[in-house]
Amino acid sequence: MQYLSAEEAVKLVKSNTRVFVHGSAATPHTLLHALANRKEELKGVEVVSISTLGDMPIADESCKGSFFINSLFVSGNVREAVNSDRGGYVPIFLSEIGHLFRHKILPINVALVNVSPPDQHGFCSLGVSVDVAKPALEGAEVIIAQINPQMPRTHGDGLIHIDQITVAVDVDDPLPQVNYAEKIGDDERKIGHLIAEMIDDRSTLQMGIGAIPDAVLGQLGSHKDLGIHTEMFSDGVVDLYEKGAITNRYKKKHPDKIVSSFAIGTDKLYKKIQDNPLYSFHEAAYVNDTDVIRKNPKVVSINSCLEIDLTGQVCADSIGTYHYSGVGGQMDFMRGAALSKGGKPIMALSSKTKKGVSKISPMLKQGAGVVTTRAHVHYVVTENGVAYLYGKNLRQRAYELLKIADPAHQEDLEKSIFERFGSFQYSFK
Numbered sequence: 001m002q003y004l005s006a007e008e009a010v011k012l013v014k015s016n017t018r019v020f021v022h023g024s025a026a027t028p029h030t031l032l033h034a035l036a037n038r039k040e041e042l043k044g045v046e047v048v049s050i051s052t053l054g055d056m057p058i059a060d061e062s063c064k065g066s067f068f069i070n071s072l073f074v075s076g077n078v079r080e081a082v083n084s085d086r087g088g089y090v091p092i093f094l095s096e097i098g099h100l101f102r103h104k105i106l107p108i109n110v111a112l113v114n115v116s117p118p119d120q121h122g123f124c125s126l127g128v129s130v131d132v133a134k135p136a137l138e139g140a141e142v143i144i145a146q147i148n149p150q151m152p153r154t155h156g157d158g159l160i161h162i163d164q165i166t167v168a169v170d171v172d173d174p175l176p177q178v179n180y181a182e183k184i185g186d187d188e189r190k191i192g193h194l195i196a197e198m199i200d201d202r203s204t205l206q207m208g209i210g211a212i213p214d215a216v217l218g219q220l221g222s223h224k225d226l227g228i229h230t231e232m233f234s235d236g237v238v239d240l241y242e243k244g245a246i247t248n249r250y251k252k253k254h255p256d257k258i259v260s261s262f263a264i265g266t267d268k269l270y271k272k273i274q275d276n277p278l279y280s281f282h283e284a285a286y287v288n289d290t291d292v293i294r295k296n297p298k299v300v301s302i303n304s305c306l307e308i309d310l311t312g313q314v315c316a317d318s319i320g321t322y323h324y325s326g327v328g329g330q331m332d333f334m335r336g337a338a339l340s341k342g343g344k345p346i347m348a349l350s351s352k353t354k355k356g357v358s359k360i361s362p363m364l365k366q367g368a369g370v371v372t373t374r375a376h377v378h379y380v381v382t383e384n385g386v387a388y389l390y391g392k393n394l395r396q397r398a399y400e401l402l403k404i405a406d407p408a409h410q411e412d413l414e415k416s417i418f419e420r421f422g423s424f425q426y427s428f429k
Contacts (some may be wrong), residue, residue, distance in 0.1 A: 001165045004239040005107025006034035009144050009167045010112075015042050017109035019102075021049040023073075024232075025178075025264045026129035028114040028146045029054055030171045035112070039066040047150070048090075048106060050097070050132055050326070051075035053176040053264070061086070070098055072132070074317070076285055082323050091317065091369065094231060094261075094329035095288035098135030108142040111140035113250040114173070115160065122162045126281070127151040128175065128270065130158030131231070131261040134283040137164070146171045152274040156281035178264050180234050181218070183211035187350040190383035192216045195231030195302060195346060198379070198386070199223065202250040204296040204340070206230040206333045207237075208303040209264070212348045216302055220245050227251040228258040229296055231288055231329040240270050252295045261287040288329045294343070301337035301345045303330045309364045310417060312374035312389045314347055321367030334376050344379060347363040347372065351382040351406040358409035360401050362416035380404065395421040 010031060013019055015024065019035075022028050036057035046068045047058060056077035058067040062159075069078045069087035073094070081087035092100065100106040113133060115124040126133050137143055137158055137160055145165045149172060155338050162168070184192075192215030199205070199220065204227040207213030217236035218227065227248040228237055237258065248256050257280040263269060273279045286292060305316040306324060317326050337343040349359050364370070378390040380401060387400040398417045405413055 001162055001168060003170060004170050005397050006030050006169045006171075007037070008036045009169050010038060012142050012144060012167060013038070013042065013045060013110050014339045016044040018046045018048060018107065020108045020111040020140065021047055021052060022129055023050040023052050023112040023131065024129045024262045025053055025175045026114040026127055027052040027054050027176070028112045030146055030169065030173055031112045031144060033057055037062060037065045039209065042066045044068065044109065046070050048072060048144050050094070052077060052239055053178070058085070065156040068300040071326070073219070073328055074323050075325075079324065089323040089326070091327050093288070093327055093332055094131070094284045095332045096285070097132040098283060098285040101132070101135045101139050104139070108140040110142045110144060110380070111136050112144050114146045114148055114151055115139065116153045117147055117149055118162045121279070123159045124162060124165070126158035126160065127150065127154055128273070129262040130154070130156060130281040133156060135285065141261070142166045145324070146173065148173050150174055152270050154273055154279060154281045155277045157283065158281045159392070172236065175270055176264070177266050179236065179266050180211050180214040184215045184218075185211070187383040188212050188215040191348050191350070191381055192219050194381050194386055195348060196220055198344060198346070199300050200298055200342070201225055201360070203298040204229050204251055206293075206299065206301045206337070207233060208328075208330065210304055212304055215301055225249050227296065229253065229287070229293065229299070230260050231284060231333065232262045232264060233258070233260050233267045234263065234400050238265075238269050250297060251294055252297065259287060272332040284329065288332035290332060290336040290339060293333060294339035295303070296340060298342040299337040299340035300331040300343065302348055303334060303346070304349050305347055307359050307361055307364055307368060308347065308349065308380065308409050310362050310401055310413065311394045312380070313363050313364055313370050314372035314377060315368040316371040318367070318369050326370050331372055331376065334372050338378060339375065345376070346379045348381045350378055351384055351404065352409070356408070358406050358413070360405040360409070360413065362413065362420070
């Protein structure tokens with residue numbers, strides 16, 4: 001292993017190869033900017049990653065032909081490219097992305113990662129993003145690593161020895177700051193309150209990305225002996241742990257530990273996880289394995305979506321044919337929670353968009369992808385209430401969802417229900 005400048009290091013990337021980019025709060029910005037500066041000399045470089053944060057210069061229109069963004073989870077900084085001829089979207093469960101790398105379905109030529117400095121034994125940490133980075137590194141022909149003192153050293157299985165790194169680049173890059181609590185509005189608070197009432201003491205929690213999970217966590221301060229086994233977490237988990245509500249005492253897998261595959265937050269979070277054995281980071285293939293998830297008691301899975309139809313079909317990755325995010329780990333945990341003893345898979349969403357369009361629709365938009373099937377949906381929560389769909393037929397589901405839809409749209413939705421199912425209603429005990 002040798003140390004080079006970023007400009008020299010990225011010369012190891014050749015045309016017509018596949019490059020993995022470390023994701024989320026570990027996005028290696030110094031390397032990405034150096035790589036973008038080679039756009040005139042490179043052609044056909046395929047870039048694969050899950051969500052990334054901050055600038056993504058290789059996704060710029062000026063890089064057309066040089067880089068192709070083949071996204072495994074679409075984030076805002078690549079959305080325009082992915083929805084053009086400069087990119088594409090691979091629908092895949094987060095738990096299975098490692099399979100693509102290990103079994104050479106998407107073999108990695110070069111991996112760009114952002115790691116902590118080596119310890120006294122020569123081991124660097126993948127820090128806040130172990131998720132799919134660990135399997136990507138296992139098969140990568142070349143590993144280019146930013147050695148970054150601002151990357152927390154995390155416990156778990158996200159270590160890489162310095163001898164495995166082909167080329168290292170010294171940087172001092174701050175991690176992206178994301179405060180989801182600042183995004184909590186009235187609807188999120190109402191949803192958070194409703195979900196908090198559904199959570200029993202000694203439950204094991206999984207939270208998706210966004211304001212709603214932090215809104216839920218903010219209202220769990222009086223709960224007891226909660227556990228965390230989640231694909232990701234943010235500052236809300238740290239705050240709740242400090243209140244004493246999280247003990248992880250009753251988890252069956254990794255008791256006394258907060259288990260995750262990646263984390264996004266502020267410096268408060270990054271400092272808390274630094275060399276802290278309380279937090280255990282593992283690859284997504286393990287954390288999101290339904291067989292692992294279901295072993296924990298009372299798993300409550302809290303996820304969100306872009307749209308849900310009146311039968312319970314959930315679209316979470318696209319707006320019609322426009323690719324917006326990804327499949328991610330939603331189905332992994334929705335199923336894992338359903339199989340857990342006393343578990344509750346919850347789909348949480350505001351009843352309408354910021355423009356006032358109902359998120360509960362008679363049918364999904366043309367071209368929309370079904371991420372979570374209606375057979376997997378149990379609880380749906382909006383600011384207007386809770387709908388329990390499990391065991392209900394399509395007509396019954398439609399009326400349950402009607403009750404929690406935006407009042408301004410309920411009349412139109414009821415007309416759609418009548419047109420599809422007629423006026424006959426019945427109930428069984």
